[in-house]
Amino acid sequence: MSEISPEEQLATLRSSIDNIDAALVHMLAERFRCTQAVGRLKAEHDMPPSDPAREARQTARLRALAEDAHLDPEFAEKWFNFVVAEVIQHHNHLAGRGE
Numbered sequence: 641m642s643e644i645s646p647e648e649q650l651a652t653l654r655s656s657i658d659n660i661d662a663a664l665v666h667m668l669a670e671r672f673r674c675t676q677a678v679g680r681l682k683a684e685h686d687m688p689p690s691d692p693a694r695e696a697r698q699t700a701r702l703r704a705l706a707e708d709a710h711l712d713p714e715f716a717e718k719w720f721n722f723v724v725a726e727v728i729q730h731h732n733h734l735a736g737r738g739e
């Protein structure tokens with residue numbers, strides 16, 4: 641009678657998901673703190689908001705990491721593109737481009 645019920649298993653798994661989601665929020669907040677500093681630097685020195693070569697290098701790197709970690713590389717790339725699109729909007733805003 642020591643079997644763990646499905647409800648208990650679900651609650652345990654959800655507790656780990658809660659921790660992971662919290663870590664992701666903190667990591668994203670830290671990433672955006674860095675990219676805001678990058679955006680200010682770029683705006684101050686008239687550098688273009690986007691850097692397609694850097695994005696291509698990072699995409700290749702993240703796809704390889706995803707494969708190693710058994711995460712769908714397509715998903716990793718989609719996630720990266722989603723975040724970078726938001727970052728570029730912030731950079732444009734900081735540069736007064738309002739795009």
Ligand SMILES: O=C(O)C(=O)C[C@]1(C(=O)O)C=C[C@@H](O)C=C1
Pocket residue numbers: 675678679689690691692694695698723724727728
């Ligand atoms: O590294 C930069 O130059 C950034 O502006 C950061 C970042 C990113 O979020 O990773 C965003 C936009 C650029 O196109 C490339 C990378």
